Amino acid sequence: RCFYDQKILQKTFGEWKERWSVCREGKLSLRADNHYRHLLCILVFKAWRAYVSQQQGKRSKYYVAESHAKKQNLLRTWQCWLVYVDVQRTKRGMQSVALAFRERSCLRISWAVWRRHYQSCTGHKMNVLALQHWAQSLQFRAWLQWRELYLYNQNNKQKETRAVTHNWHRQLKRCMEAWLGYVNLHKTKKLQTELAQEHHRSRIVRWYFSSWRLSWECRRRMHAHQKDVEKLAARIALRRVFVHWKHYVVLCVEETRQCELAEKHYRHHLLVLQKFWNCWKSRL
Numbered sequence: 001r002c003f004y005d006q007k008i009l010q011k012t013f014g015e016w017k018e019r020w021s022v023c024r025e026g027k028l029s030l031r032a033d034n035h036y037r038h039l040l041c042i043l044v045f046k047a048w049r050a051y052v053s054q055q056q057g058k059r060s061k062y063y064v065a066e067s068h069a070k071k072q073n074l075l076r077t078w079q080c081w082l083v084y085v086d087v088q089r090t091k092r093g094m095q096s097v098a099l100a101f102r103e104r105s106c107l108r109i110s111w112a113v114w115r116r117h118y119q120s121c122t123g124h125k126m127n128v129l130a131l132q133h134w135a136q137s138l139q140f141r142a143w144l145q146w147r148e149l150y151l152y153n154q155n156n157k158q159k160e161t162r163a164v165t166h167n168w169h170r171q172l173k174r175c176m177e178a179w180l181g182y183v184n185l186h187k188t189k190k191l192q193t194e195l196a197q198e199h200h201r202s203r204i205v206r207w208y209f210s211s212w213r214l215s216w217e218c219r220r221r222m223h224a225h226q227k228d229v230e231k232l233a234a235r236i237a238l239r240r241v242f243v244h245w246k247h248y249v250v251l252c253v254e255e256t257r258q259c260e261l262a263e264k265h266y267r268h269h270l271l272v273l274q275k276f277w278n279c280w281k282s283r284l
Helices: 002-022 027-120 123-283
Strands: none
Touching (some): 027 123
16 A cells, blocks of 8 residues: 555655646646646545455455355255165164065964864865965065065165265265356456556546646637627527507507407497397397
8 A cells, every 4th residue: 555655655756846847837727637646546545445445355255155054055065964864774673674564464364264164174175275385485586576676676765865865965066166256356357446446436537627727728718709698698688579569558458449349349249139039038
């Protein structure tokens, strides 16, 4: 900031010195111009410093909010995963208990049936029951194999789901990092653009100020001539107003005369109507 103020003062002093050597008559104007430029630069620097502090505050708040959001998402994911693990453990325990109970019930039923038929039937019936028992045991073994295959497929699906979720989290992290880089780059470009615009505005203001000063000199020179022209225009306008007023008075007099004639004609018409009305009433 000190270096910036020093450069501004050096430029201001150089311009002031050149203008003083060229034209001493514009001393007061140059002082006002230099003071205006210096004041304008100070105001621009204060606004830029306030903007930078505001952007730093916003950036720090954004980083805190982003870290908090990441922690919250990770905590929710961990809780959902714990609930899922507990549910899977409960399902597996219930499934093992159900299978053990089914095995015991199937064996008990098969043994009771086989013993009943053994006591009441012949050897042929006992062979039939043995075949039935063998078929049931084969069916039970096939069911156990199917259950193992089903559990294996479920584990593979869970692993695939976890892999897809992990991949999605990695891609989301990459996208977030790329987006943050883009936001920082955009903020930098925006700041540079605003600084360039402020510099361009200051140059335009200086140019307009010099143009205004020249136009003010021209106006001051033309002011006397304009006053004379205005006086002449006022005289011409007064003469025109007087002519219009005379014409208006003549029109008003003519209109008053016509109104009086119309009123007389209307009264005469009313008298005739009253006369005819009285005649008609008398005849009626």
